[in-house]
Amino acid sequence: MKAIKLLATSALLIGAAGMVAPGMAAEAAKSCGGYHAGKDWHKGEKHADRLASALDLTDAQKATLKSQREADKAARAALHEQLKDARTALNNASAAGANDAELSSLAETLGRLQAQQALNGAKSHQAFLAVLTAEQKQTLSELKSKRMERKEFRKEARDSKTS
Numbered sequence: 001m002k003a004i005k006l007l008a009t010s011a012l013l014i015g016a017a018g019m020v021a022p023g024m025a026a027e028a029a030k031s032c033g034g035y036h037a038g039k040d041w042h043k044g045e046k047h048a049d050r051l052a053s054a055l056d057l058t059d060a061q062k063a064t065l066k067s068q069r070e071a072d073k074a075a076r077a078a079l080h081e082q083l084k085d086a087r088t089a090l091n092n093a094s095a096a097g098a099n100d101a102e103l104s105s106l107a108e109t110l111g112r113l114q115a116q117q118a119l120n121g122a123k124s125h126q127a128f129l130a131v132l133t134a135e136q137k138q139t140l141s142e143l144k145s146k147r148m149e150r151k152e153f154r155k156e157a158r159d160s161k162t163s
Contacts, residue, residue, distance in 0.1 A: 014087075054143060055136045064131050072124060079117055086110040 048069075052062055090106040098106075129137065 055132065055139055057136070061131050065128060068124070068127050068131075072120070076120070079113065079120065083110070083113045083117065086113055 048065070052065075057065070086106065086109050090103070090110055093102055093106055132140065
């Protein structure tokens with residue numbers, strides 16, 4: 001019972017954070033001259049272009065990866081809508097004072113959808129890796145290592161400020 005309540009509470013907090021984050025992002029875009037408000041910011045094109053350049057992808061590889069992204073686009077959008085609806089349903093049920101069984105059912109639905117999203121992401125990553133050569137995979141691994149080092153450095157800097 002405690003686990004169900006904890007799961008429902010966690011889902012509510014995550015949902016609430018999801019409602020606050022877009023407003024914060026809009027404010028951040030205003031404060032930085034609109035840099036983060038570009039029309040392609042969330043579409044991943046800039047990231048894909050930088051990664052393609054860093055990995056020195058051939059035109060055939062770029063075309064294959066683009067077709068994979070386009071093929072998955074409709075399924076990703078549908079799953080995104082289902083997740084949005086599940087979060088809304090859970091938030092509305094909680095606000096309406098629903099019983100634990102109903103909240104648990106809604107939280108489980110949300111969890112299944114999040115698991116499906118993670119699985120789809122893993123499959124997409126496998127398909128991405130299948131297109132790369134061994135040398136490109138090595139370069140990707142090195143890029144990831146550098147990114148993790150920068151992340152750790154920022155974490156240490158952040159932790160030292162709070163200590």
